[in-house]
Amino acid sequence: MDNNAFLTYSPSPHIKSHITTRWIMIRVCIALLPACVMGVIYFGLNALLILALALFSAVASEFIYLLIAGKKIKEIAAQFDFTSCVTGLLVGLTIGTNYPWYAPILGSIFAIVVVKMLFGGTGKNLVNPAIAGRIFIFMSFQAVVGEWLLPSIGSVTGNSVTTSATILTELLNGTASQLSNWDLLLGTGMAGCIGETCKLALIAGGIYLAARKIINILYPVLYIGVTGLFSVCLGGFDFSLFLPSILSGGLILGAIFMATDYTTTPDTTLGNIIYFIMLGLITAGLRFATKMEVVSFAILLMNLLVPLFDKFIITRPFGYKKIKKEKNNG
Amino acid sequence: MSILKARRFPFGSRIHGTKLSRYSPIETIPSPDFVCISMSQHIGAPAIPVVAEGDVVKKGQLIAKAAGPVSANIYASIPGTVEKISEITNGLGQKQTHIRIKNDFTGNEMLFDDLKDRSPSSVVERVALAGIVGLGGAGFPTAIKLSPKSPLDILIINGAECEPYLTCDDRLMLERTEDIYRGMKIIAEALGLTRIIIGIEKNKPLAIEAFAKYADIDVVPLRKQYPMGGEKQLIYCTTGRKVPVGKMPFDVGCCVQNVKTVLACYEAVVLNKPLTETVLTVSGHGVKEPKNLKVPLGTSFSSLIDYCGGKSDDTVKIVAGGPMMGKALVSLNQYTRKTDSGILVLTDKETNREKPSNCINCARCAQKCPMRLMPMMIESHFLCGDYSGAERYGAMNCVECGLCAHNCPAGRALVQSITAAKNKIREMKKNG
Structure with a gap:
């Protein structure tokens, strides 16, 4: 009968919660924002460039991979779920500003194409793409780059730190640390990568995710x-x-x-x-x-x-x- | 009794759903021009018609009799002439025999004779005769439930109504409190029980209050949680007893009856009325005025939707039953059955019609599953064709409440896969 054409047939349930993969991943991106902002404040516009490059190359490599796989651009855009944005941001946050400009690009491409897409895309990866990307960059560039950079803002307790080794390496090697725990929490006067220095921003993001019931x-x-x-x-x-x-x-x-x-x-x-x-x-x-x-x-x-x-x-x-x-x- | 003490069960979930028709009293619709009564309104064998085309029947006259022990009698819901007895494809796509009766508006009605005594056996006999089945949705003949094989000690009345949108049980509990109370007493006497518990979700405070005035029944306020109306969950919340895997409520000494079933028993035993009417909710944002209606069995869905102001233009789905477990219609050629508790007219905004994407292993389904299964694992095993693997993850315990699919961020058809897996496992076991 023609008058039934408007009816959609589907099995139950007929109502769905508003939470979708995209909703979750956008919330994770929002939770990463404080860390990104603090990274830019500490390390300058160079940090912004690295984050942007990592983010862009992650999203672009996912699109290009799917295009090569024979999907239409509209279809890809409709199914885009922001997971590659999270991966790109995380890759960017885990490297320092003294890395060459192509490091975040290579890291994001490795994370998205090799670790995620080749295994079947979102949800099929064996290991976390951002972790794999970080390790890839670390292995490839650490010898060239050498040591981590200090942020532009000095220690809040006034101790000038001349060493540029990370605080952790100092601790483990038994060198007495000159930084207070407040410095560690705020990331001031402490060498490290863009996103790892300001712990307070990361914790704020974590509390947001927990409040949104995205993570336990x-x-x-x-x-x-x-x-x-x-x-x-x-x-x-x-x-x-x-x-x-x-x-x-x-x-x-x-x-x-x-x-x-x-x-x-x-x-x-x-x-x-x-x-x-x-x-x-x-x-x-x-x-x-x-x-x-x-x-x-x-x-x-x-x-x-x-x-x-x-x-x-x-x-x-x-x-x-x-x-x-x-x-x-x- | 404090509402703060509402009982809950672990897992499960709150569902944000609107009870649009909560404050609209039950209306009796004007007698329809015709009814089309299905012969399969219950679990078990379809009833066998005992009238012929052209016969004049009264309201409440037997038109089809039960075919075997697991089946139920069916009565004419309006007076008139039997026009046609034929097999038609209903709105759910099932081929069933329907008896079509044309209304003659004479108002002739037939009732049973008064019961001579209220002994358990005569009450059970009357319930079987009146064609009463589980009106909560299962459609299992009530008379069988009232003659248990093992001794029981608690009668639990299900007033949870955990499905969003549906409000008919809520309205019935408010408007016919006394009748429901008497119905409970009748059933309890038939079962030889003294302890009666009624479980009501605390989003129905008026109903909880209404039943609190009876001293000899326990009112248990329940947390608003889906699927609170599931038998196993309700028994756990009201009595603290866990129904073991693969066992039935009577194994833990409980008998669970829906509010509507209780009312039907009261009408059959005291008012001598066979089951010819049902109360249902017409709701959803696609219908102009959501209402609770008392309708004769066999009324067409389209006439009921028209009675509520008709459907809006952006309607995309019509569902028989609740939004979580109800079935979508393929055509409007559907007539009310005993087990119907709602007609939902849903718009595009309310329903989800997105394509599924990859599982992201968020484990939301496993966190919410009231039976504590792992739907994503069952689904992935089912899709690989590994049915014994699906069984290992407990597929057979699924109650098909739909929470996993409701909560899946990737929009995967989890409950549907599990249902299919259950069928495959049963098939596999049959073939050895």
């Missing part, structure tokens, strides 16, 4: 807490190590924005708790073993174990009772 605040807190406590243990129960070890390096950025990536975390609550505790132990352990910043390597390693978590830690249905095995006496 328990998991990053667990990761950071376990890393801090295990560092204290490894450092001979020196509790003054606790705050510096959690506030230095890329731990906060990694814990809030990278380790909580949906695709590369287990699906169950129990699985997640075990995952983040293991992540904390590995991070602290590797830091003391290698005297290097290893958050991204730890996350990469644990990402690869996620399929095992999902295979062996599964939920039990409501009303499930364990079937007791009868003991055989014979």
